[in-house]
Amino acid sequence: MNTVKIVIAGPRGRMGSEAVKLIEETEGYELVAVLDHKNGGGKLSDFDGFNGVSAPVFTEISGCLQEVKPDVLIDLTTPEVGMHHTKTALEYGVRPVVGTTGFSQENLRELESICHDKGIGAIIAPNFALGAVLMMKFSQMAGKFFDDVEIIELHHDQKLDAPSGTAVKTAEMIAEVREGKKQGHPDEKETIAGARGAEFDGMHIHSVRLPGLIAHQQVMFGASGQTLTIRHDSYNRASFMSGVKLAVDTVLKIDTLVYGLENIID
Numbered sequence: 001m002n003t004v005k006i007v008i009a010g011p012r013g014r015m016g017s018e019a020v021k022l023i024e025e026t027e028g029y030e031l032v033a034v035l036d037h038k039n040g041g042g043k044l045s046d047f048d049g050f051n052g053v054s055a056p057v058f059t060e061i062s063g064c065l066q067e068v069k070p071d072v073l074i075d076l077t078t079p080e081v082g083m084h085h086t087k088t089a090l091e092y093g094v095r096p097v098v099g100t101t102g103f104s105q106e107n108l109r110e111l112e113s114i115c116h117d118k119g120i121g122a123i124i125a126p127n128f129a130l131g132a133v134l135m136m137k138f139s140q141m142a143g144k145f146f147d148d149v150e151i152i153e154l155h156h157d158q159k160l161d162a163p164s165g166t167a168v169k170t171a172e173m174i175a176e177v178r179e180g181k182k183q184g185h186p187d188e189k190e191t192i193a194g195a196r197g198a199e200f201d202g203m204h205i206h207s208v209r210l211p212g213l214i215a216h217q218q219v220m221f222g223a224s225g226q227t228l229t230i231r232h233d234s235y236n237r238a239s240f241m242s243g244v245k246l247a248v249d250t251v252l253k254i255d256t257l258v259y260g261l262e263n264i265i266d
């Protein structure tokens, strides 16, 4: 088996540092470089907490990809940076695995078209935790039978985007099967703006941010005399890593953009 050469963007972040561990611990994977804001020309081991990880640090993606010629780029940064990294990776024939959330529909369409034109695969996964992917799939199943749904996502208070990528993806998946319906009383009025949360195709999404939380979501369905609640909790970031590995192994074999791990776990 050939070694899979991997670059991680955002290696010192909450997710990036966990992904560094995954790559270091996985036989057949090699961390050939990282992309960071700082310490270009240095090594990841120059930073605290990365003893013995000798991957070179680059601050600019094009030079990095030209020099180290990786197979896969894992991006765990911010939406603007992630979009730039993903497009550049595809230009250089490097397959992106993107965990970064906050990409717009327009971003996704643009990336899909680049993948199509170049015949190269990419995976964008709003949530790598397999339990969360199942929670989204089960919610889609329930959405066939219940038109009334409220999505409540709960995250740590350092999260930049709201609603979460997982909540948006869940709403998109439910919208594929649900009869469009504007929920709540037709005459309802918010006496404090935002009280009913964000609206997506008539569904409502509520974003909770608190220290102490990691990543949680519950999807509540209601009908006469009954409710159904489907909930997933990530208690640490290791919970995302089996999905990152699945995405890395899969992206090497595909030639289109896959948005969401639910499309590759069947």
Ligand SMILES: NC(=O)C1=CN([C@@H]2O[C@H](COP(=O)(O)OP(=O)(O)OC[C@H]3O[C@@H](n4cnc5c(N)ncnc54)[C@H](O)[C@@H]3O)[C@@H](O)[C@H]2O)C=CC1
Pocket (backbone or CB within 6 Å): 009, 010, 011, 012, 013, 014, 015, 016, 035, 036, 037, 076, 077, 078, 079, 081, 098, 099, 100, 101, 102, 125, 126, 127, 128, 129, 161, 165, 240
């Ligand atoms: N798909 C999934 O399962 C998950 C996705 N996420 C998403 O991953 C992203 C990162 O999340 P966290 O690790 O919690 O954030 P974080 O803030 O801890 O890490 C982001 C890292 O990106 C770095 N960064 C920013 N701009 C950069 C640039 N130009 N070049 C290189 N590095 C740069 C920052 O310095 C930081 O270390 C977010 O979009 C989050 O929503 C988070 C958890 C799970």
Ligand SMILES: O=C(O)C1=N[C@H](C(=O)O)C[C@H](O)C1
Pocket (backbone or CB within 6 Å): 101, 126, 127, 128, 155, 156, 159, 160, 161, 163, 164, 165, 166, 167, 214, 215, 216
């Ligand atoms: O920022 C996070 O932490 C998470 N982001 C992803 C999202 O926006 O859905 C995935 C997970 O919920 C953790």
